[in-house]
Amino acid sequence: MALNFQQQSSALMRRALLIGLIAASIIMVTAYSREGSTGPLHTLQSAVSGAVSPLRIVGGSVEAATSTVGDTMENITADQNTLTGLREYNSQLEQQYAQMEEYKQEAQRLQKLLDLKDNYQIDGTGARVIGRSSEAWSQTVIINKGTNEGISTGQTVIGTSGVVGQVVSASGSTATVRLLTDPQSGAAAMVQSSRAEGILRGSLIGLLYLEDLDA
Template identity: 60%
Template sequence: MALNFQQNGSAFIRRVLFAVCIVVSLVMVTLYAREGQDGPLHSVQAAVSGAVAPVAYVGTAAGSGVETAGQSIGDLAADASTLSQLKEANAELVGLLAQAEEYRQEAQRLQGLLNMRDAYDIDGVGARVIGKSATAWDQTVTIDKGSAEGVDSGLTVMGSTGVIGQVVRTTEHTATVRLLTDQNSGAAAMVQSSRAQGIVRGSLEGLLYLEDLDARAEVQVGDVIVTSGLGGSYTRGLIIGTVVKADAQQGEATRRVVVSPNDEATSLEEVLVVFNVGSATDKQNGDSNGDNGGDAS
């Protein structure tokens, strides 16, 4: 019986407390509604709100931080992808610029050969240098044109500004050119202004010498040296270079001078193999004579 009394008493107390809480809540609501902003209940509310605000801020900041971090990671991934694309585009542009510069330089060199061909009215074939000798005593280059293209031993070879050598060997589609600077080379030449004649020879040091000049020949620094055509080794009248030193004595009856080649053979990439050389002036004279002959007849 005691046990049943305690259980019944506890239930009664809970009901009483519940009723008291309801009454108190109604009273508090009524008082809160009737009092002003400076009332005690409003003050308690403000104090509680201030106390829990930092906790709410931390939660909000944490959520915002997570969201910002996620957005930053996304932006970082986007930036890395964009940077990679920019690097690829930049590399492609650099390659295109390099290729364009190669084309520009090649066009400039080929234009030089065309100008030389037109100036001397040359009939010949252009060729690329595909090999070079690395020894001082064998200064030769290999070109990509041979007997199949009409190239034969003995033909004169020119760069964009002058004679550079002579064909000495051929295969079907290649040829070996001995440069004027080779110590075994020799080209009959003359001083263009005075017509004094000699032989241009190379040397181990890579210099050109115009030798066997008459000791009384008039030669000045800056005089142009051209092929004379004597002996048939080189086509006549093509520029070789200019005199840079004219006081070297070779012997009692002859002298020699130092000649600077008009074209740097070491930097050659394209050349012109000369089949024969015409003369625009001769052609004009021939046409004029032909016209006069026609009138006379």
């Protein structure tokens, strides 16, 4: 019986405390709404808000730091996942750059040929080297133009710097050109300073020799 009495007393005290807290809350809310901004309750609220502001700042800083670390980790993970793709893309860019550089040099060579053709009124056909001789004693190249474009044996072949060789054979779509550096080549030449004439010949080592000059 004593135990039951104590339990009932404890329950009554909790209820009384709850009712007291509710009544106090109602009274404080009513007083807060009726007093001005300089009232004691407003003053107490401002003091409490100022006291907990540093804790809010620290919490915000920790949250911002955590967010930054998370973004950094995401970026690192993304870089690792896309590293292979970036390498492939970089390789494609390098190939495109090399191709564009080749086009640029080819355009410059073609422009020089056009200038040479205009300056000396040369009537000819443009061609491109598509092969070279593998024989050490033969300095010949194959071009991608032949008899179908009017190429024939004996014609002179010029480059951006002048004469480079002579057509020695031709088929429908290709022709073989013996370069001046070939040991079997020979072309008339003149020394500009003395006007002396001779024969320009190639050699096995790729050098040009001017022969048959007057003493």
